[in-house]
Amino acid sequence: MTVSVRKSPPGSDAAAPPARQRRVRAGRRRLRERATIVGFLLPALALFAALVLVPILFALYTSLFRWGGFGWPDDFVGLENFVKLFKDEVFLGDLWRGFVLIALSVVVQLPFALAMAVLLNQNLRGRAFYRLLFFAPYVLSEVITGVLFTMIFAPDSGLADHIMDLIGLGDLGITWFASSDTVLITLFLVMTWKYFGFHMILYLAGLQSIPKDVLEAAAIDGAGPWQRFRHVTLPLLGPTIRISVFLSVIGAIQLFDLVWVTTAGGPVHASETMAVTMFQFGFKRYQVGYASAISVVMFLISFVFALFYQRYVLRRDLEGAVTSMRGRR
Amino acid sequence: MTPTAVESRSPRIWSWLRGLSMHAIIWVVGAAIVVPLLYGLVSGFKDTSELSSNPFGPPRHWVTENYTDLLQSGAFWRQIANSTGIALATALVTVAASAMAAYVFARFAFRGREVVFTLFTIGLMFPFAVAILPLFIMLRTFGLLENPLGVVLPQAAFGLPMTIIILRGFFRNVPGELEEAAIIDGCSAFGFFWRILLPMARPALATVTVLAIVTSWNNFFLPLLVFTEPDWWTIPVGVQQFKGQYAEDTARILAYVVLAMAPALAFYTVAERQLIGGLTAGATKG
Numbered sequence: 001m002t003v004s005v006r007k008s009p010p011g012s013d014a015a016a017p018p019a020r021q022r023r024v025r026a027g028r029r030r031l032r033e034r035a036t037i038v039g040f041l042l043p044a045l046a047l048f049a050a051l052v053l054v055p056i057l058f059a060l061y062t063s064l065f066r067w068g069g070f071g072w073p074d075d076f077v078g079l080e081n082f083v084k085l086f087k088d089e090v091f092l093g094d095l096w097r098g099f100v101l102i103a104l105s106v107v108v109q110l111p112f113a114l115a116m117a118v119l120l121n122q123n124l125r126g127r128a129f130y131r132l133l134f135f136a137p138y139v140l141s142e143v144i145t146g147v148l149f150t151m152i153f154a155p156d157s158g159l160a161d162h163i164m165d166l167i168g169l170g171d172l173g174i175t176w177f178a179s180s181d182t183v184l185i186t187l188f189l190v191m192t193w194k195y196f197g198f199h200m201i202l203y204l205a206g207l208q209s210i211p212k213d214v215l216e217a218a219a220i221d222g223a224g225p226w227q228r229f230r231h232v233t234l235p236l237l238g239p240t241i242r243i244s245v246f247l248s249v250i251g252a253i254q255l256f257d258l259v260w261v262t263t264a265g266g267p268v269h270a271s272e273t274m275a276v277t278m279f280q281f282g283f284k285r286y287q288v289g290y291a292s293a294i295s296v297v298m299f300l301i302s303f304v305f306a307l308f309y310q311r312y313v314l315r316r317d318l319e320g321a322v323t324s325m326r327g328r329r
Numbered sequence: 330m331t332p333t334a335v336e337s338r339s340p341r342i343w344s345w346l347r348g349l350s351m352h353a354i355i356w357v358v359g360a361a362i363v364v365p366l367l368y369g370l371v372s373g374f375k376d377t378s379e380l381s382s383n384p385f386g387p388p389r390h391w392v393t394e395n396y397t398d399l400l401q402s403g404a405f406w407r408q409i410a411n412s413t414g415i416a417l418a419t420a421l422v423t424v425a426a427s428a429m430a431a432y433v434f435a436r437f438a439f440r441g442r443e444v445v446f447t448l449f450t451i452g453l454m455f456p457f458a459v460a461i462l463p464l465f466i467m468l469r470t471f472g473l474l475e476n477p478l479g480v481v482l483p484q485a486a487f488g489l490p491m492t493i494i495i496l497r498g499f500f501r502n503v504p505g506e507l508e509e510a511a512i513i514d515g516c517s518a519f520g521f522f523w524r525i526l527l528p529m530a531r532p533a534l535a536t537v538t539v540l541a542i543v544t545s546w547n548n549f550f551l552p553l554l555v556f557t558e559p560d561w562w563t564i565p566v567g568v569q570q571f572k573g574q575y576a577e578d579t580a581r582i583l584a585y586v587v588l589a590m591a592p593a594l595a596f597y598t599v600a601e602r603q604l605i606g607g608l609t610a611g612a613t614k615g
Contacts (some may be wrong), residue, residue, distance in 0.1 A: 014535055016520060027340065030556070032518075033437070033518070034439075034538070036433075036437075036518045036519070037433050037437055037439055040429040040430065040431050040432055040433045040522075041429070041430050041445070043425070043426040043429060043430075043431070044426040044427060044429065044430035044449075044489055044493065045445070047422075047426055047482065047485060047486040048448075048449065048452065048486055048489050050486070051460075051464065051467075051483045051486035051487075052452055052455065052460060052487060053448075054463075054467070054488050055454065055460040055463035055464045055467060056459065056460055056463070057460070058463040058466070058467070059460065059463045062463065065344075066468070069466060085356075085452060092611065116355075116358060117357060119351055119354060120355075122351065124348070124351060124352070124355070125382075130355055130359060131361070132425055132598075132601060133359055133362060134358065134359070134362060135601075135605065136594065136597060137362060138514060139543060139547075139593050139594065139596070139597040139604070140547075140584055140590055140593055140594075141546070141547035141549060141564075141565045141593070142547070143547075143549045143565035143566075143568055144564075144565065144568055144589050144593075146592055147569065147572050147586050148365060148366075148369055148583070148586050149365065149587075150572070151369070151372075151579050151582060152365055152581055154579065156379060157381040157386055157579070159364075159368050162384040162385065169513065171457075179494065193361070197362075198608065201605055201608065201609060202608075202609055205609040220477060247400030250454065250456060253456055254458040254459070256458050256459060256550055257549045257565075260549075261549075261569050263573070267521065274458075275456075275458040277464065278458070280466075282462045283462075283465075283554065288462065288466070291462055295458075295459050295460070295461075295462050295463070298456065298458065298459045299455065299459045302454050302455065302456055302459070303454060306454035311442065312395065
């Protein structure tokens with residue numbers, strides 16, 4: 001679709017200028033074009049290089065030093081920070097907890113979002129309103145959401161405990177954020193409250209791009225509702241599902257705000273994530289080299305995951321995603 | 330009763346039951362979303378002591394001080410103003426830089442174009458948290474702490490990949506004949522970009538602007554680190570600090586939360602189409 005920049009001059013051959021003059025003019029045009037390209041790319045490129053690429057390279061560099069964050073790092077320790085990191089129980093716990101949150105998202109939150117999308121894709125009265133409502137928590141910041149739910153899950157006095165009493169489950173004595181057994185599940189509940197609407201919206205867009213006649217054809221061939229869903233809708237929704245899984249994983253890797261305002265990683269590291277550990281070491285304990293090593297691991301995990309995903313999972317979707325986008329315009 | 334009568338009636342009953350059960354599910358989920366928000370709103374009108382004795386009902390006597398005290402405090406409005414200013418500045422920088430770059434990516438052929446473009450798309454995969462520590466040290470080195478630019482510029486930089494991808498897709502679909510006609514009429518590359526492409530891309534520009542505003546408005550990590558002085562605190566930082574300050578006064582904190590939510594929800598009802606359009610476009614393209 002790209003328009004070639006070398007446009008043939010209108011009515012070129014009849015009164016053609018001498019070859020030399022033409023060449024000069026073409027050269028000047030090419031120069032002007034190159035200036036345009038450079039000039040238009042420069043602001044974005046400069047911003048991106050200075051504030052995205054350089055920091056990441058800087059983290060790579062400082063992760064090899066024992067460094068308090070002031071002056072230029074000079075105590076080179078090689079890979080010692082990384083060796084220490086992978087012996088640190090808190091950090092290994094971060095990895096495990098990240099994995100648990102991702103697994104819960106993929107097994108519980110996303111199927112739930114899909115179910116709601118399928119529901120709201122029916123011809124229901126008021127579905128535009130419900131869609132608006134279910135998506136609303138997504139626009140609230142994680143901080144505000146977190147503070148609200150800290151109050152709701154406050155031990156004894158919070159709304160959650162009153163509801164548990166009301167439905168007769170008060171004797172279970174669930175302490176939500178306060179106990180290391182339940183804190184991760186509680187966190188996941190809040191994440192689902194905030195994010196399922198986002199995934200639902202993605203699925204709804206995917207569902208709406210499935211051609212009606214395919215489903216009708218399946219129905220005429222005698223496929224029941226479940227069969228149509230399982231063998232027609234679900235495969236056609238594949239690209240959307242894979243994107244939503246991808247976004248869930250990237251979100252879980254960098255989870256910080258919500259954890260920081262609700263539990264700050266506690267009790268006793270039970271809800272700590274990589275980003276929280278990094279924050280603790282980098283900004284509270286001034287072990288910046290060590291914290292950089294955590295940043296680097298976070299970066300490598302997302303990078304390797306993204307490459308792997310791009311290579312093996314998303315690649316075959318690319319064609320479909322692009323064409324479906326064009327169809328929507 | 331004849332068989333035909335049964336057949337003609339039962340589908341109607343079934344579809345009615347089906348509709349009812351679907352609505353029941355939706356109401357339960359809807360309640361799960363609304364109740365926490367409503368709880369915050371109503372509790373803001375109570376005394377903290379009333380919260381545990383009367384968690385569900387309306388306030389026995391309406392306490393308006395929680396809200397009015399905040400609305401009369403300079404700090405709250407200051408934070409609203411800071412969040413707004415930073416969000417608008419971020420959106421402006423992000424969209425301006427992205428639109429220019431997207432124009433080049435969409436409509437010029439040159440060597441290395443795909444490499445540079447891929448570089449930007451890789452940026453999509455970097456969580457903000459990865460770069461925040463070195464970013465902070467750089468900002469400190471350049472004296473950008475306690476300075477709104479220290480938040481605006483990094484936010485804009487991290488917003489570039491998504492914005493460029495969305496705008497590039499839009500710019501590509503503008504017919505080439507239009508550009509040729511403009512050039513023949515003596516339009517420069519910049520003239521075409523400024524006077525024809527951008528006005529045509531208004532819906533896409535609205536979408537990416539809304540995305541940038543919402544992202545900036547909700548950002549917490551960076552402003553938390555950059556602004557230690559209350560003068561520049563944004564709403565999320567303010568809420569978190571307020572919670573620390575009034576730890577025991579739950580009702581007051583809930584009032585603050587509700588007031589802090591209001592602008593975001595109001596903006597959402599106005600810009601819902603752009604926001605959802607942008608998120609789905611960004612996700613299916615990225």
